[in-house]
Amino acid sequence: MNMLVIRTILPIIAISSMFSGCTIGNGRICGPQTPMVYCDKKAYDALFRSPSSMEKWQEVSGRNDIRQQDWVACGGLPGGGVAGISGGTSKETADLSSKKFDGVQLCMMDKGYKYTGTCDGEIPSQYPACQSPKPNR
Incomplete structure (x- = not known):
């Protein structure tokens, strides 16, 4: 039973995480609704750390x-x-x-x-x- 669970649950978890649309960028988790400025380090620095x-x-x-x-x-x-x-x-x-x-x-x-x-x-x-x-x- 344990092997059956591992064979079915693990691929489902892996596939669902690939299709979630979330990535990690600029030290943040970036999803489809996250403004891209938070995911792009250069844009983030220009916006929040400008001289x-x-x-x-x-x-x-x-x-x-x-x-x-x-x-x-x-x-x-x-x-x-x-x-x-x-x-x-x-x-x-x-x-x-x-x-x-x-x-x-x-x-x-x-x-x-x-x-x-x-x-x-x-x-x-x-x-x-x-x-x-x-x-x-």
């Missing part, structure tokens, strides 16, 4: 020890982000926040920093740091 806005700026001379002080002096947050500004409507909020972010970027460029982040995409391509340099800047 802050401040970390995308490098001082031209290579001295980054005062980068956080310069970032905060330009209007950024100590953690490396930029606080949004509330407006009366969502469009006003977006416009005010965009102007503040642009101001921080212009200030960092004036302090001698170079933007090392990506300029690919509809929004990043419009950053002041992604525009061609102005001759009188």
Whole structure:
């Protein structure tokens, strides 16, 4: 009886696990309903461990020890982000926040920093740091 159970139950378990659709990826069990970002290490790291806005700026001379002080002096947050500004409507909020972010970027460029982040995409391509340099800047 034991051999009969092993011969019938073990293949059933093996076949059912193969057809379950679950895999192990990025240290997680990934099934058909799991967002693929959790199963792809590169996508997961880009989403959850991306550098802050401040970390995308490098001082031209290579001295980054005062980068956080310069970032905060330009209007950024100590953690490396930029606080949004509330407006009366969502469009006003977006416009005010965009102007503040642009101001921080212009200030960092004036302090001698170079933007090392990506300029690919509809929004990043419009950053002041992604525009061609102005001759009188």
